[in-house]
Amino acid sequence: MMMATPKPASAVGAESHDRMYGLDVCRTMAILSVVFGHMLQHSTPHPYLASVGFMAIFGVDLFFCLSGFLIGRILMQVSERWPQEQERGVMQFWYRRWMRTLPLYFFFLFVELQIYWGGASSLSAQQAYLVFAQNLAWPMPSFYGLTWSLTVEEWFYFLFPLLILLSIGFGKTPRASVLTAIVIFLVIPPVLRFFLFDASEWDYFGLAETNWLVTVYFSVVALVFAGLIPFFSGLSPTRFAWFNRFVKYTSQIAYSLYLGHVVAFAACIYMFKRLGCYDTIYPNPWLTYPIFMALVYLLASFTYFAIERPLLTLRDKRPKVDANTPIKAQVPN
C-alpha cells in the first residue's frame, strides 16, 4: 500500500531534447523500485528476492525528492513574478500542476471503484479521495492505497505556494518568502509527526517503538535521497541506445506506471482465473512476473497516450500569465 508520485514528463519536454537524462534515470529507478516492490508481494518469489521488496518505499522517497528538486526550481522561478501577479500567478501554478496530476488520478480512481473493486466501494463512501484527504493524519484506508503519496504531494503543491504568497503579503521578497516556506515545511511536519500522530502505520522497519525514530527516519531518508539528485542530474546517456530509449520511455510514462500498476496486477490475476490457469501460472514467478510487467507497460502506455499526453499538450497551449517573461531552464515539470 504504498505510492510520491512520479511526475509525468511534460508532453512538450518529452518530445524535445531538453530532458535531463540523469533525472530520467532517477525517475526510472524510482518507478521500477515501486513496481517491483509491489510485484514481489505476488506469486512465490525466492526469499532473497522477496527480501528486497521493501525497495518500493525507497522508490517513493526518491520520487518525493525528485519532485522537490523539479517543482522547487519552478516555484523559485515563477514566484519572482508573484508580487505583481499575486493570486493569478499561484493559480497559474496550480493549473499546470493539476492538469498534470489530476486527470489520470481521477481516471484510475474511477477504474478502482468500478473495475478493481467491482463497485464494492462507492465515491460517496470515499469522498476524502476527491480532496486528497485520505491519509493526512489518520490511517490510510485499504481502498487504492497507492494514493497515500499523492496526498502528500498535492497538499504540498497547494500549501507551499500559499505560504509563499502569505509571506509576500506581509511584504517579504519572493526569495525570502520561498525560504520562509521551506523552513516552515522543514519544521512543522516533523513536529506534528512527533507530538500529535501515531506513526505506527508507517512502521515498515520496526522503528515505531518511539515516534522519535520514525520522525528522524523520514527526515534522514529524504536528505539522503535529496543528496543523490545532484549526482543523477550529472549523468550522461550511455553508449547503449536501446537502454537510453528504455530509460526515457519509462520516465515518460512513470506517472501512468505508478497509478496503474496495481490495476494491471489485478487484471492479470482476474484473467488467470477466468482462463482457468491461475493455479498453474500464478505460483510460478518466472511466468507471472513477465506477464505482470507486460501488462503494466501496456496499460501505462495506453493511459499515457490516451489521457496524459493530450491533456499536457492542451495545458501547454494555454498562454501563461506573463508570456514575455522567459523561463531560464527547460525543466520537465
Place this chain on the structure above:
Amino acid sequence: MKIDYRLLTIVACAFVVAGAAIVMTRQATNSAVVMEIIPPKGVAMTDRVHDGMQLEVTAKGLTLTLPKCNLDKYQDKFFLHLYTRSGLEKNPPAFINLDFFLAQETGLAQQIHGEKSCVYLKPLSDFSPQQVNIGQFTVPNGNCCEITWSRTYIFDRNLLGK
C-alpha cells in the same frame, strides 16, 4: 514593509476553504474507514490495525500478523463474529461467535526483511461468511464491553445497502 491586506485575505480564504473541504469529506468517509470491503477480484486485502497488527482477510480465511511476536499489546480478548447469508436475514442478524485470546492460539514465527513476526491463521471457508467483524474488547469493572478497535469486512457488495 508594506502589508498587502487583500492578498492576506485571499490566502486566509484559501486556507479556510481547504480546511472545510477536509473536514466535510472526512466526516463522510469516517464510516467507510470502519467498514472496509473486500475487493472482489481476488486480491486479498491487508489492513494495519491496532498497534501495527496486520490483518489480511479473504473469504477463505483471516491472517493476523503480529510484529515482533510481542503478545503483550494483545492481551485483550478478540471478538470474531461471522455472519452467513442466512444469519444476516434474521432480525437481529445472527452470527457465529469465534471469540479468542491470541495467547491461546498457535502462531507461526517468520522473518521478513530482518523483522520477526508471528502469523496466526483463522480458517473461515467452512462457514462461507458474508461478513466478518473482528476487533478487541475489554470488560472494565465487569461492564461489557469496551471495544479497543474493530473492523467490519463485507464480502457481498449486495449487502452494502442493508
